[in-house]
Amino acid sequence: MLSHLGARALAGAVVLAGVVTLTFLLVRLAPGDPVERLLGPTATPAQLAVQRRALGLDRPLAAQYAIWVGRFARGDWGRSIATGRPVRVLLGEAVPATLALVGTSLILSYLLGLAVGAWQSGASPRVDTAISITTVTLFALPGFWLGLMLVMTFTYWMHWLPAFGATGLDADGLTGWSRLADRLRHFALPLATLTLIGVGGAARFARGAMRDVRSQPFVRTAEAKGLSPFLVTRRHVARNALIPIVTLLGLSLPALFSGAVLVEAVFAWPGVGRRLVEAVQARDYPVVMAATAVTAVLVVAGNLLTDLSVAWIDPRIRREKRQS
């Protein structure tokens, strides 16, 4: 088990190094210059050169890369070129916002998706078809468009929920319950957007996995010995179907973060995705690098966690690993 985990962690580290290097190359080779944006069109070439030297952008690319890796590893993530704020502070605000959004929607999507898939796998063909049409439609919704439609409905027509940001303008003056209520109201629409799409995908997959298990002989045995349909589903079908589902959960993490980038852009949610989009557009190198590295760490860590949970759910894998 430990050696297996070690190998996976090593593979994760390789992915991480690759992502960071690739990002560095891409963002540097892209045309556009943060210093020109910073100093504006009236800056003289001499002024530009001074600022570039101050930021260390006049050195060879390889040297800049080595310096960045060294500093990043020591925890010195630099300052944002566009805003002058320390990158660690910027991301320190953004990471919890993204984790709250992505984490909650992931949990809700899979709980709801599993429930729907379980219901569907034992339902009559007509109900099954009706649910399938619903889940395939949810799955096909573009996050940014669904977000806009929810804003149109719940903000502009019904005046129920706020559409932008994580807190209201008066958030600093609020205390206790009203502060919490303000947070939750801002959380509702972005969360609903990501979760609705997530439920579609999770339910589709859960239905397939459960149908596969349901056609196996041991399920017929369980039914034949008189177990109630609920117990058959819960004990025999769901547990076995959980293995591919949890694996998919890990594989869907990159896609979920990608989806969050767009949903954050729509709702002006102050997360990593929105910071990243802004930073790429402004060629704000330190922010792009740190935000990509943080996203990659989260994805890799999520995949490791998935591996562990699959081993925990499936006693066969657990035992195999212990013996080897």
Added chain:
Amino acid sequence: MRGLWRDRRAAFGLALLALVTGAAVAGPLVSSGNPTAQHDVVATRFLRPLATDHAGSFHVLGTDRFGRDVWTRLVYGARVSLTVGALAVLLSVVIGVLVGGAAGYWPGPVRTSLLALTDFVLALPRVVLLLLLAAMARPSTVLVIVVLGLTGWMSVARLVHGEVRSLAARPFVEGAIALGVSRGRVLARHILPNALTPVIVSVALGLGNAIMLEASLSFLGVGVQPPTPSWGNMIASGRDTLVNAPWVAAAPGVALVLVVVACTLLGDALQDALDPTTRYETVR
């Protein structure tokens, strides 16, 4: 495969895709013919769906803030979105077949390194990669196709790799080698044609995905650039007029969802038709 045409999912998917493609090809016949036509903007902007303007032109889906006909833009946007999606999928299938075929046929360092590359690209957050790649050059339609193709080939490569590997051990391949056929020819003439069947499923699913991602990129402003209409940049421009003209953003979104649903259903039906263990599903 014959059961496919009786599968309602496949029938719906194919019919819808044919309808959208037909409308896109016959653009000038089914619409006003000019997606960027502006007349008297003040008099024709934000007309509701089913409205007729002062000049007597009928607007099925209303007009946007420049008085442009939303239905015409939707039809011409379909041309852009479908073309971008199809070419991007084509590119990713070509890359995927090359990588997967090579990885399946040549064991040793070639296989190990190509599979590692595939897993690596698969682990990258795709939108981040798309954003960075899209920043490499001035946003353009060609760039979107290249970027989507370069980030979408991995599932095809994995599929082809598995198929090629299992086919390479079959007697008919051994027979071809024993007859003295060169290795490259065995791969091209005997293995790849047999390995490509499951790729059809990836094409159907990938098309929906590519059209959706094109819209996402155009929505973020790094994809197809206005005034060329694409469904993504139409939604982006409708975002600003969500309060007084919700139909501008709603119409392209509905079109997008329908096409992606059609692709997904078609892909599911193909998958079931190709996989004998789930054939019972297509009987319904």
